[in-house]
Amino acid sequence: MRLPNWLSQHLAALRALLVLTVLLGLAYPLAFVAIGQVPGLSGKAEGSLVTMADTTVGSSLIGQAYTDADGNPVPKYFQSRPSKAGDGYDPTSTGASNLGPESVVDTLSDNPDDASQSLLTQVCERSVAIGKLENVDGTRPYCTPDGVGAVLAVFYRDGLTGPVTRAVSVNQTADPFIQTYAGVTVEPAVPGTDYVAEGGVITPIRGDAPDKPAVPADAVTASGSGLDPNISPAYAELQVPRIARERGLTEDAVRALVKQNTDGRALGFLGEPAVNVLELNIALDAGK
Structure with a gap:
């Protein structure tokens, strides 16, 4: 028995819907979840969270402020660049001025x-x-x-x-x-x-x-996103004397930590060197 033409078209559309739902709604997302669990990628897929003494202190991809309750810079920490994302570094309100x-x-x-x-x-x-x-x-x-x-x-x-x-x-x-x-x-x-x-x-x-x-x-x-976790080596160098003074360290020791937490240009020629403020401050607190 041959189905009416209109019914055949609706059944074909339903089959296409089911196939595309399985492929694009299930298989495709699950494939990328699986790729995100590959060693070397899993940390980034989970937000590049940074822990210290079993406590999550931030993400290496998102900047944060090192200020006291009144909004004043805490002298013993390297300071991040300004942020216009919400009240500062708010991932739910990312943006520029x-x-x-x-x-x-x-x-x-x-x-x-x-x-x-x-x-x-x-x-x-x-x-x-x-x-x-x-x-x-x-x-x-x-x-x-x-x-x-x-x-x-x-x-x-x-x-x-x-x-x-x-x-x-x-x-x-x-x-x-x-x-x-x-x-x-x-x-x-x-x-x-x-x-x-x-x-x-x-x-x-x-x-x-x-x-x-x-x-x-x-x-x-401020950066375009307001979430930039990095500062320039020049801004880090400007802060070295204060950090050394506040922590009782030599400036050379602080510069060595800055160098350890400085990423070079991507592929050797793209972008500019950058210093990750969170990782640098963690290294300071750890005495590394």
């Missing part, structure tokens, strides 16, 4: 909930804080000495040309970082004022900071 190089003007408001820092001011503030922590010069180009983006809104007589008629330090509501610009007195900003809409030209001021700041870039910028 989405601020780019043109983010140089802060949003000033009398209401703290409405105020926000530009990327430039975030970098400046972090650089000053790290400079104090590591006892080095934390100044950077286009930053004020107290860690704010050094940016003016400059008004010209003829719009974009002619003599300067007015200048406003757009990221400061108190004393401006410079007193005069092009012969006019620099004004502090008034919260809630859009100086660009009023005709001001946003003008970052470089200042006299060194071309190569003492604080490396990865110390003041």
